[in-house]
Amino acid sequence: MAALSEPAAALLPTEPNGVEVVAKFFRALGDPVRLRLLEFLLHEEHTVTECVAHVGLSQGRVSAHLACLSDCGYVQVRRQGRFAHYRVPDPRVADLVLLARSLAADNAAALAACMRITPST
Numbered sequence: 001m002a003a004l005s006e007p008a009a010a011l012l013p014t015e016p017n018g019v020e021v022v023a024k025f026f027r028a029l030g031d032p033v034r035l036r037l038l039e040f041l042l043h044e045e046h047t048v049t050e051c052v053a054h055v056g057l058s059q060g061r062v063s064a065h066l067a068c069l070s071d072c073g074y075v076q077v078r079r080q081g082r083f084a085h086y087r088v089p090d091p092r093v094a095d096l097v098l099l100a101r102s103l104a105a106d107n108a109a110a111l112a113a114c115m116r117i118t119p120s121t
Helices: 018-028 032-041 048-055 059-071 092-106 108-113
Strands: 076-080 083-087
Touching: 032 048, 032 059, 032 083, 032 092, 048 059, 048 083, 059 076, 059 083, 092 108
Parallel strands: none
Antiparallel strands: 076 083
């Protein structure tokens, strides 16, 4: 019998509420508008007005999505006068989204057929 290898590193945090925090991290990415905003903000900062034009939603809805992304640490805001400029400060966000895109493509049929997770409206 082969010797057992060392145990793999834990994927999830062991501290209280650690798993809930990781789940919340993913929920913040679970909205198509927020994903589109992240992509838009990856390489250049933009104002709310530019984000509104990019996603085609009302200023109020875009501001709410940007506030969510900011509160969760995905984007940073820089205020200049009456304007707020948003950007993605961590390049790992792009890596994460690209990995998710690849996994989603590999599982496209299963995801399309999934009835347990409904599309956001």
